[in-house]
Amino acid sequence: MSGEGPRTDRLGILLEQFDQAREMAEVRLHGLGDEEYLWEPAPGSWSIRRREEATTPRAYGPGAWVIDKGAPEIPANEYAEVARQAADGMSVAKIAEDWSVSVERVEEVLAFTGEPEPDVVPITTIAWRLGHLHSDFEGRWEWTFGERRQDPHLLVDFTPSASLALERFWATLDRHRASIGALTEEQLDTVGLSQYPHGSDPDDAYIGTLANGNLELIHHMAEIALLRDLWRARR
Template identity: 75%
Template structure:
């Protein structure tokens, strides 16, 4: 195991990836699209999606609702403001109004739990896929393609996994070549959704690992629930 910053992040990512691949073995189409409760977010045929901002370049789109800042992210918004980011820039990063950011910054007392939709395995994989594909494009690629148009979502679980692991492996290979100077470079990633352009790249990598781990944990739980459904 590496003890330098990049080595630790890569080792963590590799461990999470290995466990995730084992947990995803045998995923079938029905389980991949399973909606355990009503009103789940998933992938749907274009024209059948009911969410406000469903997106994708092909026949299938990924559900996405109206933009907001969930309570679990209030501390992150406060950090952005404390670091000197303007309210207008925070609002742009979160795709919300300035008034909404001001409400979040004015909040006091306990933060209520998030009330977010339950999402299917297909949604969670699609979310990770376009995030890592876009992350590669805006850090190591041409920095021009919209991440939301880079992944052709599919109801075929095997095909989705094949494409997903290819994107993950390309990201991992590129990250392995990052220098110490690049780790500390603010804006090394220009990913257009979120705060990447304002963060050192080491923070972006840390956040990417966290995103991968927590969504794969959710997928693992959904697989367990699928096995015991009914």
């Protein structure tokens, strides 16, 4: 309402951050074309591909196009998170299940000392980044506000059309925004309000899950913005 100051409650701050990130993302993605959307900046890039052309071991999607996904692993930049999970009382078996790796791999990470080597990760296309974000927001909505039964990997029909991908993505963000905007303080503090099966959501208070969702949107959109800059400067 006119005359009201900015919200300073926990949910209000997160909503304002989300809204600002969404607004900047729309500005930066204006005019995205199909060629740029699918542009692979380097050999071995991850992207979305026709199902019959997929080369990564866990590429997923319900339709003719799938998104690249590699074998399960705990990246070096998450070693500290694994240590925190263990310190918080999570069993090695549960941590292994959380990361989809073996118990032996978790034990190896927990026993590691010193500075881990930097992760070697694939370069990704705008299509991959957008598809990854879309899949994440769609899956977490389903397992928080939806029926909590559909496979998160089968919720987004990936497309080679940049305009269609964006249309669907904005609709998903709109639904997410409407749902979180109606949350109560009690729901923010509810552990397991989100039952999303590919992460620690069931063990976390929802306010933490919500903050992580904002972080995902911000950092992936920043990467997409850089890819757009590189596309324009490629020649």
